Amino acid sequence: MQVLEERIAREGKNLGGGILKVDGFINHQVDPVLMDECGREFARRFRDIGATKVLTAEISGIAPALTTALHMKLPVVYARKHKPITMPDQVFLTLTPSHTKGRTVELIISPEYLAGGERVLIIDDFLASGATILGLVRLAQTAGARIVGIGALIEKTFEGGRQALSHLNIPIESLAMISSMENEHFIFVQQ
Numbered sequence: 001m002q003v004l005e006e007r008i009a010r011e012g013k014n015l016g017g018g019i020l021k022v023d024g025f026i027n028h029q030v031d032p033v034l035m036d037e038c039g040r041e042f043a044r045r046f047r048d049i050g051a052t053k054v055l056t057a058e059i060s061g062i063a064p065a066l067t068t069a070l071h072m073k074l075p076v077v078y079a080r081k082h083k084p085i086t087m088p089d090q091v092f093l094t095l096t097p098s099h100t101k102g103r104t105v106e107l108i109i110s111p112e113y114l115a116g117g118e119r120v121l122i123i124d125d126f127l128a129s130g131a132t133i134l135g136l137v138r139l140a141q142t143a144g145a146r147i148v149g150i151g152a153l154i155e156k157t158f159e160g161g162r163q164a165l166s167h168l169n170i171p172i173e174s175l176a177m178i179s180s181m182e183n184e185h186f187i188f189v190q191q
Helices: 003-010 023-027 032-045 062-074 132-142 161-168
Strands: 013-016 019-021 055-058 076-081 094-099 103-107 119-125 146-156 172-180 185-190
Touching: 003 023, 003 032, 003 146, 003 172, 003 185, 023 032, 032 062, 032 146, 032 172, 055 062, 055 132, 062 076, 062 146, 076 103, 076 132, 094 132, 103 132, 119 132, 119 161, 119 185, 132 146, 132 161, 146 161
Parallel strands: 055 076, 055 119, 119 146, 146 172
Antiparallel strands: 013 019, 094 103, 172 185
């Protein structure tokens, strides 16, 4: 998606160690017009998969998941990283490594909002190693739901996440695919 690639090229920062900082428009400050365009594009790409829910992880996945769900007219469920007191005692929980946090994080979903028979579209901000998305897959499968698609705003192809998810045999769509980050020069894969 050209508009997203241009924004990454203009404002993205390579912090080293495979970390791409896009805080000015995705991860800290959110550009709602850009997120709406991304959501519209995901909705177009996934229109025929028959999803009944969109699933993401807090916090950076919420904006693209919400706009995607808006255009698909679906509810969004997001995995929490801390269990609030409003959540029931019995929850779906998994642990996953976080590259940006440098530690393992919990992903928690209430069984009130994800159940057997659901057809789940996972939308997240990044596809890197695939660890967070695999955590979301485990949560959905534990709930008895079926994963029908995965979308990421940005894929860092050099981290192998797509290969880690290939066993799922479902559509995987990324709006911007980066094959190399050297200094502030990003090489995008033409789709």
